[in-house]
Amino acid sequence: MGSFRRDKDDEDEGITNIYQNLEKTSVLQETRTFNDTPVNPRKCIQILTKILYLINQGEQLVAREATDCFFAMTKLFQSKDVVLRRMVYLGIKELSSIAEDVIIVTSSLTKDMTGKEDLYRPAAIRALCSITDNTMLQAVERYMKQCIVDKNPAVSCAALVSSLRLASTAGDVVKRWANEAQEALNSDNIMVQYHALGLLYHIRKSDRLAVSKLVNKLTRSSMKSPYAVCMLIRIACKLIEEEDISTEDMPNSPMFTFIESCLRHKSEMVIYEAAHAIVNLKNTNARVLSPAFSILQLFCSSQKATLRFAAVRTLNKVAMTHPAAVTTCNLDLEGLITDTNRSVATLAITTLLKTGAESSVERLMKQISSFVAEISDEFKVVVVQAICALCSKYPRKHTVLMNFLSGMLREEGGLEYKTSIVDTIITIIEENAEAKESGLSHLCEFIEDCEHVSLAVRILHLLGKEGPFANTPSKYIRFIYNRVILESPIVRAAAVTALAQFGASCPALINNILVLLSRCQMDPDDEVRDRATYYLHILQSNKPELYKHYIIERETCSLTLLEKALTEHLNGDLSTSFDISIVPKTAIVKEEVANEAMLISNTPRAPKITREEESAARLSQLPGIQVLGPIHRTTTPIQLTESETEYTVQCIKHIFANHIVFQFDCLNTLPDQILENVRVELTIPEGFTTRAVIPCPKLPYNELQTTFVIVEFPPDIASSAATFGATLRFVVKDCDPNTGEPDSDNGYEEEYMLEDLEITVADQIQKTKKSNFQAVWDAADTEEWVEAEDTYSLSAVSTLQDAVNTILKFLGLGAANLSEKVAEGTHTHTLICSGTFRGGAEILVRSKLALSDGVTMQLTVRTTDPDVAELVTSAIG
């Protein structure tokens, strides 16, 4: 039976599919047939179709092949066959970008375009415009104008759409056709109306007054094309946003009245467009919103999947801006959770989770768990992400959410899915101290039966970090040691490291740990054995300061920067030894929260890189930058101008051990000017020295260009926080706004005042995050360290949280042990934080805060450099 069926299939294919196994060269050979007289239309159509099919399948023609084919095709203009002629037009359009000398067919096409045959004309216009360049446009301009107002709607549409294409390269010429487009707007044909509106808007879009007039006129005359009405709604919205109409004036605005009236249009397309537009407007209130939301609610229960999708997508998008209004649709959204279309279902869940109230969390979770088993991994990941967001919103609900997550963890699922759950649990543990114990035990349970090595390793690492500080550290040891017995070498190695952490941090357990580690010395794997021996040796030494450096706080350098520093070292003077402390430590990268309705996307996520690594790559192109050593810190950009001025400048400060590189990103917003030799002149405070100024040779309109100034810090650290005056200096040349060519070679010097720049203490400090601050703090009580202490009264802040935020901002330090969060209702708080000063001095800060009338603070700084200690204590005040 099977073989019989296959035979039949083969037979079918053999007869019908002439497009299978086409060979480019042989098909191109066949174009010789085009030269036959008289032309055989049937044969030629088939050959042309084959060529177009090949191109469509992704076959590349080189210029020579395309040109030959193109010229062969021109012969076919002799035939009167309609289909053949139309295929030739398609061929022309397809080949026009590859073949040379395509303008040869201009006259043939012009003839068809102005001829009598209505079946040729529209397609001929479009083909002609695809081969027309600016120089030839003058010649066809007259015809184009005529065609735009032609009484045949197809001709008019083709001319309008082609004009829009041409407008991108020859805007000036097309502008002259506005009158014709205006006339076409009055046509009875709906597509002509639509295209005419599109072209007119494109021509006038930079002139707000003209657009406003156009819209006002059209909103009064009712347009018939639903597409045109949708377009009009978008234009009206844009005007409303640009004019920034206030909430009170909104109901009286003619634009808004028009959009609102569209909610009662007969086409669903227009109704949706209007509802979508209204809920996305900036200045709205409940009264103007409610009709739009009712429409969306109605669509939620539509028969058509597309309508439901559209409604839920819109609700999802505005869930954050109008939570109250979206909540009214909750009932309908809950109905969509089980929708057959998974995109709809997922959007519904995430919307519900976004708007869910604290009280409804339990109910929602129950609903999700009822169907979570049925959906694919990709959608589960989206659900987990939404739950993660919910956890940060309602930290008190952690038990419900944690139980739900651990339930999901137990079920079958791929690596990506499991990773997202583990990520979420880890985030909860990090953000919420109360959830820590239960989270860790869920994870322990998970690694008992975990097939994913990468996850097991991560969890073991986390256990090593957090476990020793839990209420009963000993209970985790069993879970960890089980891994040593049962798992692959990679997991075993991670488990050994985790065990050592317990040994270092819990003196009570050290004897047990030593026994376990000595057993690991028999391990068959080298790495596991080595680690066991290493840790055993350190732990047996009984020196807590060694524990700190080699077990608890093993600092990690930024790998890319370490590589760079090592390469530089190898290329330089090898007589000095390499100093690892000048390599910046890995900074904490904050991952941006994707707020998008990012559904299933297979695009790989960009790897996380720190700002420092990014700027290191960029700065490495500057001459002489290598002598400054590796980069210590890069600040976020600061605007030095108002956003709507002629020139905008923003500054990024790159801090090195003894230097600052100021990077100025400049933008010229004047189309009729070109700036040359652009540089920033700084008023240097005492002690600082300018080392180099790297100007930007040329700053054309609307291009972001960069100029740099390199300044050396004063040797005295105490005076390193300072303010710089800044002036932008440049040579202005007037230029033609269209071409960007300067009118003459003579320019004039000009200067432009910028806002002052500051180098603060925080700029010079890179945050670090200590997982075990107390151990580090205690160890920093030796002779190398200096301690400075001072008491302040912070009168400007009224709450402890404000005080904590202010301190972290001024000092640029990273808080440890979640001490950046002040519990509600307390009157005292201890903030502990740490960082590295440029040059490598470590800074530890403990600040005890008490709330009385203002906030009183006792600040203790421990650091290896006395000057730094002084600077830090003086930074607050």
Next chain:
Amino acid sequence: MEGFMMEPTLNIIKGMCIMDNDGNRILAKYYDKNVLPTVKEQKAFEKNLFSKTHRSNTEIIMLDGLTCVYKSNVDLFFYVMGSAYENELILLSVLNCLYDSINLILKKIVEKRMVLDNLEIIMLAFDEICDGGVILDADPSSVVKRVDLRNDDIPIAEQTVAQVLQSAREQFKWSILK
């Protein structure tokens, strides 16, 4: 807030595509230089799109930042793609136009074999529905009027053997079905 306000433009369609039931491209057109610029990316996208849509006939999916509406029939899949912020109903109207036009052209036998037999007319229909991303016409009857220009009775002398066989087969099939 990228895409928060949709820029009013006629360029709405990002792509149209017809695939067979193995996920192979029969015809595909992409209209935005910034969206899937190379054939390699296009094919990867199509493969992904097909794998996500061929089993569930649920009309719409969001994939790699594109909203795709689709429809399938016997051994063919029709797709219309637009930006993730686009009005889905506009895309759907274009998809319906594409499908209905082809349905009319192929006289209600929408199958891969028929599409390949009439590929030149289907190509013309693509061209008449969308020009570089602009919806040129969304009314199937007017599209068909402009592209289906063949005269039906081909002189027997000009028919290929395959075509003769084909029409004989059709007739035979119908006589059995009766």
